[in-house]
Amino acid sequence: MSESTNQTIGQKFRNAVKEFQSVFNGSETVILRKDSNAYQSKLSKLISDFVSIQIVVDRLSLFSDNETIDEINTNYIPFANTNYYLGVLYMNFLLDEKHSNIDLQDDKLLHKMKNISIAKNKFLHFLNQLQGFGQNVLNANQNSRLNSFKETFNPTFDEIVSFNNNPTLKRAEKISNYKLEKELNGKLEILFEYYDKYNDNNDDDDILKNFDEEIVKNIFIDQLRLNSIHSFSNLELIVMEIQVLSNRPEQKIQPIKPQDPRKNDNSKENDYGYTPKLESxxxxxxxxxxxxxxxxxxxxxxxxxxxxxxxxxxxxxxxxVLPSMSVEEYLDYELANGKMMKEEVKDAPKGSEDEDSDNIDSDEELEKRLWDDWKDENPKGSGNMGANLG
Incomplete structure (x- = not known):
């Protein structure tokens, strides 16, 4: 972009649009990351250029509230897109406008809420300006959406996103906008080429000079219609992003405390506070x-x-815990304390050396012996024989 201070407002505007198309529609959209310092510095430069252009446009009063699009000078119409360009730039801008040299590595969303709020305001100014141009720019549905806003420049989330709750009508609207957008892009290829090939050192290379003024005016109006479709879509994205960012937890930045001069790495022992090093x-x-x-x-x-x-x-x-006594000692201890009883020996085997022959027989054995003696004294049948004698 030329840095000449002798540029006219028209030359400065066309150079800015040329750079705008290069950033958003050219190869830079693929090469550069949107959160990179190089990409953001380009946006910062473009914002500065378009803001200065908008100041001149407002100072010259190129557009009046009581003028329709048919009454406006053809060469003035492209300047009506300035607020749209600023809205797109602020949507993607991550830095502070007043301090654009801040490093992005701190917090990439620190200034996002402020920037998208500015973008929302720019899109609304752009759409309301088009509505003031008459019925030849915005369609009936777009005019109805703008008229439904209770506050012109501060519509609510529901007013923007939930304007039409009928799924069938909403789907039909999206299809209609898609077809219209595709048609307008085809018509505006010559205008995109006009900005891409523009060179402020050679004004003779102006492809629009070969067309009738009425045709050129219709091309500029078609550009306003295309940008109006994009503006409504961007407004929906912005209000949804604002809702997400408003619920984002606040990140507290921990202040860096000055280091205690008494602490130094060369000391053998840190006696004044916590240290992550292992104590020896x-x-x-x-x-x-x-x-x-x-x-x-x-x-x-x-x-x-x-x-x-x-x-x-x-x-x-x-x-x-090792044992303190042998097994035999333990058993003797248990027997002595009555925790175990000796097992009685029953039916000791005959012929044992310990058997005492003088032991008194048990009652059962004694009874058996008496019975045997009685049988010897009274043989079987002796009683009957005595009874039959005689």
Whole structure:
């Protein structure tokens, strides 16, 4: 873009539009990331150019409230798109307009809410200006949407997004806008070429000079219609993004505290506060290990106890509880305390060496012996024989 201070307002405008098309429709949209400093610096330069152009347009009063599009000079009509260009630029702008040299790595959404609010205002000014041009620019549906806003430059989310709740009519509107947009893009190819090939050092290379003024005027009006379709679509995106950003949790920036001059990396021990470094234990070859430093810091874990021998046994022991008596000793202990009973020996085997021959027989054995003696004294049948004698 030429930096000559002798440019006319028309030359400056065409150079700005040429750069605008290069950023949003050219190869730079693929090469540069939108959140890169290079891309944002281009937007910042274009915003500055279009703002200065808008100031001149307002100062010269190129557009009057009581003038229709047919009464406006053909060469003035392209300047009506200035607010639309600013709206698109602010939609994609991530920096602060007054301090555009801020690094994006801090918070890329820090100024987003402010910028899209400005973009919303620019699109509404653009659409209301087109509505003032008469019925030849905006269609009936677009005029109805603008008239439904209670506050002209501050419509609500529902007024913009939910204007038509009928799904059938909304779908038909989108199809109609798509067809119209495709038709207008075809008609405006010559205008896009006009801006791409423009060179402020050679005004003779003006392809629009070969057309009749009425045809050129219709081309400029078609451009306004195309940008009006884009403006309504961008307004819907903006109000939805505002709603998302308004619910975004606030990010608190932690202030950087000045470093304590008493702290330095060369010191062997930091005795004044928290340190992420591991604390080193005293050397093993020291006879007396310090448990607490002079500043009260614990150097190694310790336990206060009165039973040193018990701790010594735990330290130098096996780490397990070992048995303190044999199995035989344990059984004797259990028997002595009545926790176990001796098993009675029944039916000891005959011929045992420990058997005592003088032991008294049991009652059962004695009864058996008496029975055997009685049978010997009273043989079988002896009683009947005595009864039959005689």
């Amino acid at each position: 234990l005293p050397f093993k070859d020291k006879k007396h290990r310090d448990l607490i430093s002079k500043q009260g810091r614990v150097l190694q874990p310790f336990t206060i106890t009165s039973n040193k021998q018990e701790l010594r046994n735990k330290v130098f022991g096996t780490g397990q």
